[in-house]
Amino acid sequence: MIKKILISSFLLLSLATFAQQGSASPYSFYGIGEVRFKGTVENRAMAGIGLEKDSIHINLENPASYAGLKLTTFTIGGTQSSNTLKNSTTSESANRTTIDYLAVGLPLGKFGLGFGLIPYSSVGYRISSTSSEIEGVNTEYSGSGGLNKAFVGLGYAVAKGLSIGADINYNFGRIEATSIAAINDVPYGTTELNRADLSGVNFNFGAMYEHKIGKKLNAYGSLYYSLENSLTSTNIRSVSTFFADSGIDTFDLQESSKKLSYPSKITMSAGVGEARRWLVGAKLAYQENPGEANEYNSAANVGYGRYATASVGGYYIPNYNSFTSYFKRIVYRGGIRFEKTGLVVNSESIDDKAITLGMGLPLPGTYSNLNLGLEIGQRGSTKGGLVQQDYINISVGFSFNDKWFQKRKFD
Known part of the structure; x- marks a missing residue:
């Protein structure tokens, strides 16, 4: 059964990854769009904390974790996002449903293999401005698309408590941006379409360590390093004039190609807990200013700085092997996250902060589970004439587990 689910889901995601518009944020205009969280619902519900080498859950944030798998695991997750966008005078709502991974x-054996597909960034915005004045200019800006990652990683258990890993990502996607301008009482207007086809490869390395510090307590550490990498952006720009009574006339078409270079990124996590009972941990991530990699979508009054994030989170299980109470076997998760996106608009840093909650619900009679997550956050502010994005994300993930590649004892 799991094999049929696996094949069907890969086909569906292959189509949906290209088609879905995963962002409703005006800040997705800049760079390659709004960067999505890489991990699973389980990690997201703990504000991104992923410290343990879990035997039945995939930790997508560090390939070293694959060495801890004991069962073949197939996981899929998605999010329903409700957004309120407001400035100092108006407010609008927007909703999105996306496949996340x-x-x-x-x-x-001592190795563990992981592979899959992840939407890495999303572009999705529509901004319009109208004028009632004679010869007033009416404009509309819209964008869609994003970047996806197909990845494969390998983890290896070097010694008791220590594992290392590496993964390779093939990045691909398309971003389209359209701007329309028309003047009142003038029977024609102009449309500019910019399309960027993105592709590239990047490598990441990770290590995870677990050490007993008491009869029941364990200390956990995780290190993840992304090498400097680049994307090739093949761009097509066309400018057209549209007439009220005679259609569209395209008079300018340009093609170009550009390399977008991204600096290395380091993520460090540490925590303490009791195996299969509770865990509390913290995570820090840092990346230098990508510079011109973001500026191919340049705009006035926009700058870029360093990216950094800090989060604290964990989980609690009352009694993971209870036979009398289902609720005691539920995993309860939570966390707090603060992120500096690196984007600066009108001299205001666009920061993202959120609280997270979640539950892991065991499916009866199996090692599989249903995972639920809630994220309540805010991106940006209304200072400097900007837009504040308040969002509520409800995530659902399934982790199916089974034993494959075993010899039959009986025919």
Whole structure:
């Protein structure tokens, strides 16, 4: 059964990854769009904390974790996002439903293999301005698309408590941006379409360590390093004039190609807990200013700085092997996150902060589970004439587990 689910889901996600518009944020205009969270619903519900080498859950944030898998694991997750966009005078609402990831993990002795697909960034905005004045200018800006990652990673258990890993990502996607301008009482207007086809490869390395510090307590550490990498952006720009009574006339078409270079990124996590009972941890991530990689979508009064994020989170299980109470086997998760996106508009830093909650619900009679997550956050502010984005994300993920590649004892 799991094999049929696996094949069907990969086909569906392959189509949906290209088609879905995963952002409703006006800040997705800049760079390659709004960067999505990479991990699973389980990690997201703990504000991004992923410290343990779980035997039945895939930790997409560090390939070293694959070495801890004991069962073949197939996972898929999605999010319903409700957004309120407001400035000092008006407010609008927007909703999005997205597929967040699809991945498979295979235990191979001391090795562990993981592979799958992740939408990495999303572009989705529509901004219009109208004028009632004679010869007033009416404009509309819209964008869609994003960047996706197909990845494969390998983890290896070097010694008791220590594992290392590496993964390779093939990045691909398309971003389209359209701007329309028309003047009142003038029977024609102009349309500019910019399309960027993106592709590239990047490598990441990770290590995870677990050490017993008491009869029940364990200390956990995780290190993840993304090498400097680049994307090739193949761009097509066309400018057209549209007439009220005679259609569209395209008079300018330009093609170009550009390399977008991104600096290395380091993520460090540490925590303490009791295995299969509770865990509390913290995560820090840092990346230098990508510079011109963001500026191919340049705009006035926009700058870029360093990216950084800090989060604290964890989980609690009352009694993971209780036979008398289902609720005691539920995993309760929570966390707090603060992120500096690196984007600066009108001299205001666009920061993102959120609180997260979640539950892991065991599916009866199996090692599989249903995971739910809630994220309540805010991106940007109304200072400097900007837009504040208040969002509520409800995430659902399934983790299906089974034993593959076993010899039959009986025919």
